[in-house]
Amino acid sequence: MPRKAITKKDKGIAGFFGTGPLESAIRGSRFDVQEEMEILIGLARDPDPKVALPALRQFRAVLKEIATLNSMFGSVQQTKKIEGHNEVVEQKVSTSTLLTNLRKGNEQDDQQDPPHEIHRPLDS
Numbered sequence: 001m002p003r004k005a006i007t008k009k010d011k012g013i014a015g016f017f018g019t020g021p022l023e024s025a026i027r028g029s030r031f032d033v034q035e036e037m038e039i040l041i042g043l044a045r046d047p048d049p050k051v052a053l054p055a056l057r058q059f060r061a062v063l064k065e066i067a068t069l070n071s072m073f074g075s076v077q078q079t080k081k082i083e084g085h086n087e088v089v090e091q092k093v094s095t096s097t098l099l100t101n102l103r104k105g106n107e108q109d110d111q112q113d114p115p116h117e118i119h120r121p122l123d124s
Contacts, residue, residue: 036062074099 040062043055067073077094 072099073097 040055040059044052044059046052046055074097075094076097077092080091080093082089082091
């Protein structure tokens with residue numbers, strides 16, 4: 001079988017390592033995110049649990065991926081020190097949460113805690 005000459009447009013196997021051919025193929029098929037979500041939701045609503053449960057897992061994975069890529073997750077680290085009997089116990093807790101939850105928590109803390117005042121001794 002004679003080999004086809006590789007042109008600038010057709011990069012052969014090298015095309016697998018770039019995003020150009022992939023982008024062109026997706027654009028040419030007119031496949032979009034809305035269609036992907038409609039397919040996943042349709043599968044998640046299937047009455048057969050062998051179809052619905054994997055579709056729900058995939059749906060949640062897609063949602064998590066979108067949230068991660070859009071920087072919607074944040075980490076919180078809290079440190080608690082307890083002193084007593086000549087020893088210090090330190091406990092660190094780290095968790096990830098949606099940034100909207102962090103913002104709500106910060107707003108609630110601001111509303112509950114009065115502003116801190118700094119008292120300086122009066123110069124005599």
